[in-house]
């Protein structure tokens with residue numbers, strides 16, 4: 099099958115059976131009647147995702163939480179509704195109200211999900227912070243968002259630059275307090291708070307969370323998402339993820355990123371479907387064990403993770419019963435032929451690729467069980483969403499021409515602003531009616547899209563967005579470095595790795611020690627995944643006429659097509 103690059107549609111009934119018909123007739127307004135606010139007019143994302151599910155099926159499991167250290171705990175919709183009410187009362191007693199920003203800097207843990215729901219119930223705006231962030235990355239995000247409260251753990255607290263965040267009034271700690279008296283114990287307060295709380299009703303386009311995403315040429319951008327995202331999440335969970343009653347869903351992404359928020363819990367919970375959350379670091383055996391132990395039926399992950407599992411070989415898979423798995427999806431980086439062949443051969447089914455971004459808030463171009471798959475294609479637009487390929491002036495291009503992947507503005511989970519930077523928001527929409535994604539792609543004669551890479555130098559390593567600009571700034575702050583240029587170099591395991599070209603100041607010479615020191619600088623100030631894995635000393639960094647780093651030239655070097663002098 100795969101030799102020809104085509105995989106036939108899966109037989110049987112799926113939630114989406116006739117893509118073409120829905121493409122013609124579907125409108126997102128049809129989905130609105132799935133929500134209680136369609137009749138009551140009372141809107142709140144967390145209420146719909148948890149309290150409403152608790153009303154329908156309180157004893158149903160919402161969260162199967164476990165950690166590689168052995169901790170294990172399950173939560174019903176009823177218990178999550180109660181705990182998030184208690185946490186909402188706790189926030190409220192601290193004076194946090196609608197519109198205030200609440201940072202959540204926690205490892206994957208029940209407290210993270212409970213705090214997230216609680217803040218949203220209150221109409222506050224969550225600022226999720228990936229647990230691997232270091233001091234500078236945290237400061238940028240907490241300062242820009244003006245977060246008034248932060249929920250964090252004893253281990254992570256020491257990275258929080260508390261003295262430099264004048265807006266930050268309250269720190270809530272989920273563990274023992276080892277550093278300072280000026281923090282509040284999360285569990286003590288939650289346990290003391292009342293489990294009765296009525297969600298704050300908001301407008302559909304009121305902010306729910308601000309997710310900071312790397313941009314190629316500046317500080318991270320605060321992508322503002324609103325309560326209305328639930329419309330897009332509900333219907334993509336149904337048609338793309340094919341969720342049915344009885345499913346056990348595992349999205350492996352961390353809730354510090356859009357996938358771990360949108361599909362890690364919100365989308366499945368809007369359907370009353372339980373999710374698996376596994377704490378701890380990636381380990382192929384641990385993941386197989388998790389899939390098998392919980393009988394995961396629908397699994398959403400990423401190519402690098404699949405490749406890491408592949409490297410465990412057949413022996414790994416043979417030790418586990420993965421027979422419950424019925425639907426596998428991928429996101430974040432190109433789904434390579436080797437991953438697809440592996441899943442067909444070893445897991446008995448293809449992986450369905452999905453394309454989207456932090457900014458889109460929901461799956462946009464996808465593969466569907468009822469359509470044939472084409473090797474290397476990210477699929478076709480979700481019904482109700484118009485996508486296209488446009489040139490640099492915003493003109494639509496015909497089939498088979500590479501250009502900018504663009505989406506017609508107005509889909510329900512679309513971001514609604516860049517926090518405190520409306521000009522950055524507008525920059526995405528300068529070719530009305532198109533949102534221009536920053537990805538290059540083409541579509542074939544049958545309307546299948548093929549991803550061709552980023553156009554702006556943004557790096558995608560193991561599915562994570564890295565800004566070359568941020569890494570370059572860290573490197574040039576080091577006394578040894580006169581100039582730095584950073585680009586993504588193709589890599590068999592991670593898709594791309596971060597490669598740094600550096601020009602040394604006189605008096606410095608290159609050594610493994612210096613490389614390690616530079617790597618540690620980036621690692622300890624930003625986050626481990628942003629630190630360069632490969633280095634090359636050059637005479638100069640290529641620049642464009644306006645003096646900025648010439649991203650295309652650097653990419654040519656990183657691809658090995660040309661060598662620096």
Ligand code: WTA
Nearest residue numbers: 429430431432452453454455456537549563
């Ligand atoms: C890339 C992740 C290839 C793309 C949801 C996009 C992909 C960026 C795919 C967004 C895919 C996403 N194939 N590349 N299926 N999906 N990307 O904001 O470059 O972390 O612009 O959102 O990931 O990354 P973000």
